[in-house]
Amino acid sequence: MDGNRRYAKNAGLPLKEGHRAGAESLAKVLNCCFKLGVKDVTVYAFSIENFNRPQNEIDTIFSLLKSRLAYIANEDTDFRDYDVAIKIVGNRSLVPTDVLADLEKIEESTVSHGSHNLFIAFPYTSRDDIVHSMSEIVQKVKRNELGVDSIDEHTVEENFYYRGEAEKVDILVRTSGHTRLSDYMLWQCHQDSVIEFSNTLWPNFKFYHTWWTIFKWSYYKTLILEDAETMQLKKISDEEINKRYKEPIKSLSHPPFASVTKVA
């Protein structure tokens, strides 16, 4: 969710308004994802590096996290229908106890929800996740709960902060024009994961951008939006794709974001 501070600066607003706009964008993006049939979404809410930011900015992000997640978990009627389980995936030992207690209460309140997962990477880096998994595995071996010969990919995944719950990544989106991964999802991206670098600042990334990203991916996967009303996706053949879309796939990789941003 990159670009909150630049959004605020460009608009001549205080920095916290950038994060507030970012939190609002998240609700819109999630709504679109769930409508389009995405089951699991992870957001990089706070990296371990972000602890180096000024304390008042950290406090703003923590406070937004608590209020927005509480809203998604229990108050918003749209989200109630999606039955979203909120799960914190990150190094909890780094979170101040009062903030953690509030977030765990929110997590707990959605524990029976099962149709969708919203994973909050907080505070997170992939390298920390991998080291954490290794350390858990070594402890289990030491306690004779795990045999060295039985360690495989599944064991590493089960000991991530995700506890083996996340599927492999289909699409990873990095907003705001930066083309780096910032220590995110290094293990979870597989050989067929698609990485989408968007120039749009996160607070401007809304329904259209999300729809377009998913549409492009589904096109590559030969899925098609069959019914715009219900947003049902249907698998189609290459022959059918050629019939419906005369233009080559290449032209789809340059979306007209700039012209649509104003109305999105």
Ligand SMILES: CC(C)=CCC/C(C)=C/CC/C(C)=C/COP(=O)(O)OP(=O)(O)O
């Ligand atoms: C999950 C949830 C409800 C979160 C709410 C708060 C929120 C949107 C947090 C993201 C904070 C963050 C470090 C954004 C990155 O943009 P940046 O600040 O690095 O912006 P820049 O790239 O323009 O400097």
